[in-house]
Amino acid sequence: MAKYPTNSEVPRRNPEAVTIRQKTLTSQFDDNGREKRRRKWLYPKRDVSVVHEGLTKAQIATLYDFYMARSGSYEAFSFFLTLSNTYTGEYVGTGDGTTVSFDLPAVNSATYKLYVSAVEQDEDQGIILTESVTQANTTLTMADGSAAADFSDAGVFAAGNYMVVTDSGGREAKGWFGTLAGTEMPVMSARGGATQNWESVDVAFDGDDEDGYTVEVYNFRDYALEAGGGADGADKVTFFVAPNDGSQITYDFTGNLKIRGRFLEDNMTYETFYDRIVNTGLQIRGLLNDE
Amino acid sequence: MRSIDADILAELARTQYTEFKAVKFSIGGSDYCYTDADVPIVIDGTRYEPRGFKLSNLSYSQANIVTRGNIEMENLDDVFSSLFVGSTVQGSTVEIHSIIYFDSDPPDSTIVFEGTIDDWSLDEERVTITVASVLQRWSQRTINNYGPSCRWKVFKGTECGYTGGATTCDRSYQRCVDLGNQDNFGGFRWLPSIQDKPIWWGQKPAI
Numbered sequence: 001m002a003k004y005p006t007n008s009e010v011p012r013r014n015p016e017a018v019t020i021r022q023k024t025l026t027s028q029f030d031d032n033g034r035e036k037r038r039r040k041w042l043y044p045k046r047d048v049s050v051v052h053e054g055l056t057k058a059q060i061a062t063l064y065d066f067y068m069a070r071s072g073s074y075e076a077f078s079f080f081l082t083l084s085n086t087y088t089g090e091y092v093g094t095g096d097g098t099t100v101s102f103d104l105p106a107v108n109s110a111t112y113k114l115y116v117s118a119v120e121q122d123e124d125q126g127i128i129l130t131e132s133v134t135q136a137n138t139t140l141t142m143a144d145g146s147a148a149a150d151f152s153d154a155g156v157f158a159a160g161n162y163m164v165v166t167d168s169g170g171r172e173a174k175g176w177f178g179t180l181a182g183t184e185m186p187v188m189s190a191r192g193g194a195t196q197n198w199e200s201v202d203v204a205f206d207g208d209d210e211d212g213y214t215v216e217v218y219n220f221r222d223y224a225l226e227a228g229g230g231a232d233g234a235d236k237v238t239f240f241v242a243p244n245d246g247s248q249i250t251y252d253f254t255g256n257l258k259i260r261g262r263f264l265e266d267n268m269t270y271e272t273f274y275d276r277i278v279n280t281g282l283q284i285r286g287l288l289n290d291e
Numbered sequence: 292m293r294s295i296d297a298d299i300l301a302e303l304a305r306t307q308y309t310e311f312k313a314v315k316f317s318i319g320g321s322d323y324c325y326t327d328a329d330v331p332i333v334i335d336g337t338r339y340e341p342r343g344f345k346l347s348n349l350s351y352s353q354a355n356i357v358t359r360g361n362i363e364m365e366n367l368d369d370v371f372s373s374l375f376v377g378s379t380v381q382g383s384t385v386e387i388h389s390i391i392y393f394d395s396d397p398p399d400s401t402i403v404f405e406g407t408i409d410d411w412s413l414d415e416e417r418v419t420i421t422v423a424s425v426l427q428r429w430s431q432r433t434i435n436n437y438g439p440s441c442r443w444k445v446f447k448g449t450e451c452g453y454t455g456g457a458t459t460c461d462r463s464y465q466r467c468v469d470l471g472n473q474d475n476f477g478g479f480r481w482l483p484s485i486q487d488k489p490i491w492w493g494q495k496p497a498i
Contacts, residue, residue, distance in 0.1 A: 096338070
């Protein structure tokens, strides 16, 4: 994996010229004035033409070294557009039933939505409640400091959330929230399961600890997003359950688009390369996000 | 006539639609499935990986049966090199599918052609495979013709096996009996008796 030098490292003309490529077969039998069209790509590809401005010799060398390190058009790399924009339905990847982490075609993601087979996914909020509970407590105090828990906080006491109870010796009991029934929240052994029990209880967990417990509630949803956590500094998504084999993952977001690409040309003299980067534009051939 | 799902036919009749081709090779007990789509596609639990290929010359015979087709597969990563060079792939099953993408429903496919690998050639960039219909076996030429007379060309030869003192043979069964060599008789002496007789499978038809 490699990343094209950023705008701050080597200044470039902003915004970059981006050409969107689709592939459509159109019928050649058009004597009747009608035509048939067949789409051959599900997702578009983007070609980029980059022009740099006000370069120093060192910055030119940086670009040339990057070109040489890619072996011309051989090795793919990531290119981040300078201008932040809003994008819809960008291809992330295709699930295989086991892979849970995917690099997103974005960095600095904001107001985003993630879809698996066109179904919007819920984002994981991580730990949403941490409380110390005394031995005498039979209820939890809410994170906002309000009165003792009455299970009215639907965000915390929601089916599918996860609870970890730690005794004073650091031993844990873990389980999933089931469906609230009156004032009782059942703990289930599996997410969405039917068996009311702990998922796991550490050996020697003290069920009557006079020093009290720490209770953490996790909002485990469909996925967690890690800003800049992917390859080449792209944002990364990790699913709680691996998307099914063949399910396509798409992403709506506002941010800087990441384009996977490779140099178009294999053969260039240094003079030609210089002409490309300051005048006619260095051509980058776009690929899909998972290539 | 080939039976194709009505939803697929309806989609194909539209002015604009999304269709991909797919090929499935069954070689040595394993399936190798590829599509010319830009992303992987899973249909009925079978995952088709993107790979460049071209289909050409699906030829039809007078009997309206596809007899041969050519597939040119991208092989820059040498996926097929070890598979084809290291084993005998002739006779392996090949299916060519048409995959239709619907606006809302999951994609579906129909088989366009199926056959077996007949011959192939390989170079650095591609493997070219000729696929022959299994029905082509009906029109294969035989290497021998069978008649009521003995068909061994050489008297006292390897197939004849006679080692006695006789010097001539008229290739009749009676001569073979006279020479005590009828176990090696190379003809089908009952053929004249079934010539022009009706042949049926299963129970004898009522006359």
